[in-house]
Amino acid sequence: MLFSYNWLKQYLKYKTKPQELADILNTYLFEVENIEEKNNDYIFNINILPNRADCLSHQGIAREINAILGFQNKIEKVAPIKELKNEFTLKTKSGEIEIEIEKGVKCVSFALISKIKIGESPKWLKYYLESLGQKSINSLVDLSNFVMLDSGQPLHIFDFDKLKKGESNKVKLFIREAKDKEKVKILGGKEYELNKDDLVIADLEGPIDIAGIKGGEKSSVSNGTNNILITSANFDAKRIYNTSKKLNLSSDASIIFSHNISAGFSLLGLEQLVNLILKEVGGELEQVFFEEKNKDLLKHREHIIVRLNKISSILGKEINEEIFNKAMYYLNIKTKKEKNDVFKANPPFYREDLNIEEDIIEEVGRLYGYNNIPLVAPKIFSKRAELNENLEWRSFISRFLLNQGFDEVYNYSLIEQSASYEIINPLSGKRRFLREDLIKGLIGNVIFNQSYFDEFRIFEFGHIFKGESVLIEEEKIGALIFSKKGKITDLLLEIRGVLDGLFEAMGFDNEDYMVSNKDDILAIKVNEQEIGFLGVVSNGNNGLKNGNVSFFEIDIAMLIKYIDYEREFEEPPKFPAIDRDISLFTYHGVRITNILSVIQEIGGNLVEDVDLFDVYQSPDSDKKSLAFHIIYRDKNKTLTDKEVNVLHSKIEKELKNRLKIEVR
Known part of the structure; x- marks a missing residue:
């Protein structure tokens, strides 16, 4: 706010040069941005603090300067109006x-x-x-x-x-x-x-x-x-x-x-x-x-109890009754001694910012001069900082996705599309709704960049807003893969592979989580609790012109909640593994999870790992081709080819009988 030096001089009780006045304001009150000489005057640009509305005027600034210089701070008298x-x-x-x-x-x-x-x-x-x-x-x-x-x-x-x-x-x-x-x-x-x-x-x-x-x-x-x-x-x-x-x-x-x-x-x-x-x-x-x-409204405000020992303790300087009373007098704060070193302080009506004891203590320190308080090194008690679990896992997920070739993006939490919650007074007339997911924003990134790249991977950490009667804010992680090459099924397997890798890196076992059908997308569940979703958007939909998209979105808090910190050490295998591949033809209705369940059940402890590495389905056929890679290993001895062949044949037979699958 701008103030005139000549105007202020009318109310000052001590002659002060412009630069001296600026130094006083900078030391005891507010920051002076600059001083400009204009029309035989000096114009001060002063940053008034938000809680000091009483200083948004020439009289207000003059009152404070007078108090700092040792004169009582009072309202200028105005001729009263009669009748x-x-x-x-x-x-x-x-x-x-x-x-x-x-x-x-x-x-x-x-x-x-x-x-x-x-x-x-x-x-x-x-x-x-x-x-x-x-x-x-x-x-x-x-x-x-x-x-x-x-x-x-x-x-x-x-x-x-x-x-x-x-x-x-x-x-x-x-x-x-x-x-x-x-x-x-x-x-x-x-x-x-x-x-x-x-x-x-x-x-x-x-x-x-x-x-x-x-x-x-x-x-x-x-x-x-x-x-x-x-x-x-x-x-x-x-x-x-x-x-x-x-x-x-x-x-x-x-x-x-x-x-x-x-x-x-x-x-x-x-x-x-x-x-x-x-x-x-x-x-x-x-x-x-x-x-x-x-x-x-012109009367002094309600009293505040002030203790001299509290003032001395907070300021780090012994403040006696004389110093306290002088400061209160200059600021037009009425005081009354109650007992020992306890006082009642009544601020003037215009000091709306003085409400608690600490406010009065700040005023005493300000007028006494913080530069007059001796420097004392604070007592520091070293304490090991506690890790913020949320931030640690957030950083871990970020590093994992960056290593997988993803780039991090930041999108607006306010969107143009209609949503459940609308901002009453948005800064932008268009962006007036709170977003309900991250994926729409990520797809928006794809739409903007699809003409410049053949493929890319992006992810975002952000908050979404939902709830019917009560607004609920949740932190999510969203990831997306865009590609102009290959089939959409390949993209789905690709994003699923990223998701599997993330869960494995965070310590989840295969049986801890699953992906299951839910409407037009796939639900991601941990311990039977839904924590997110996974899906695809094909070329020609949602603004995509020449490529496909696969994506997932996960609730970070729920994901961290189900992490098992009790990791068990597993001894490295002593005996070699034997690999076998199995190729199948399945028909509509047969789920991959069912196939995996049969393989694990028949193979028992000898099946160490199963990976789906190929999927193909002809557009004009209900038949789908799947290929799995199975690793066999016995922890107590070396398996022979004959033993593995017998077990592998048994798995093929059970898949045919139970799921009506054709083994190629």
Whole structure:
């Protein structure tokens, strides 16, 4: 935020040069981005912390500088307005006014001034505004902007004669939630569509202001304005922030309200602006009306219990009562000693950021000066870092797939396609839905790159979102193989081989997991629990033009859950193995798992391993050709060819009898 050195000087109680002032701010308060010399002034660009809304003004920064320099930090006095009315239905010379407040407003005050004469702003006002990059509009609008930059309270001025009047010439204003699809045209002519999450100020015809963000064009003041209604309110910070982001509409007022400025500034800002208008523009003050609670908002806040020994312990420096009381006095924090070294501290109304004991301790340390606290090396107790199981296995899976020739990709978790959950205020108008799987994104990568490569492998770690009544977020691993060569069945075997290798590398035995039919895809199960799916997309489907895709997607948490960490050592075999191949013709309905079960059952402990290494099926035939590689081994002796031949023949016979398979 930009601040004028000449403007700040009016409130400083000690003469400080611009660079000295920047050094003080950098050391004790906020970071000064840069200082620019402009129009016999110095403009400071200061980064205000999000929790310090009280410093979003020249008075606010000046209060802090005075406290740092050893002067009491107090609100500048404003001439009070007489005849304040604690009611919202009033008869005035300009007509009767009735105001209804529904929700979203912490407090609000209004002032009605008649017979004004708007003209060009005085030189002093133009000088201050233009030095901060503000364009001078007219004396009335400029004074409103000046008060906001000076005190930190945004205000808005309506042309009273442009407000819709009802029966008996009564003006009726509402501060309410917008209706769904209600529209308002703001200053500058742009129209916005609102909903019930937004706050508006409306007359009998509809919205005339997006509350806390931007005034409406319909009721704006002009050089011909004679009667004005000033509003000074404090709106719900969260609602203003959300509306500003949703509409992509930001203003100085929306920034200040989004920082949760103290409601106590509402009446003070109104009093300051009314006094300035009467002095610089003229007119007659007809009425000021407000809520009774507005005056209570200027009182010091609820007390916080503070212990001197706690301050010393946290800061690492002995803080005595004198140091503590000085810091509290400079910051306008009232204190009362309870017993021994225990105090009650009441922050001023504008310090909304002071809520717990540690907040007060931070203020003591800040004013005392962190540079004055001696350096002490912290006591470090070495402790072995605990491994994050999830990250370890995630890294393991990533390395495995990279070694298998895969490349890792990152896709957006927000997608364009309709899904179960939609973002209310997405940053991109197109990407408004939360993805429900990774595969669609991976296929999107294929569609984008299929013209440049004949084949490639990719994988992604990411979160998906599902659930009917409650949103559930899960981490998945998705992998995909794309190829323009070969048959889709070959791709399916290829991705299955990758999956088998991954499970084996993670310590799963063959009997621990399985792949079974489920609708149009294959379900991946571990210990009978489904943890993912496997499938293919053929050329011509889902945007694929000249290639096929095979893929799998697995729930990482469930996969890790079923890992057996109790790995048993297996002695290397002492005796040689004998290999045999078996070629079969099967018909529709015979599953590979059934064939494997028969081989394992008949071969028993002598069958060490079985691998499917070839699959072929003619397009015009139900017959499918399968080829298996079987490894025979006895752990206690060397098998002879005769023994293996007998066992192999027995397996062939059982496959024929049980599954009606033809052995080639």
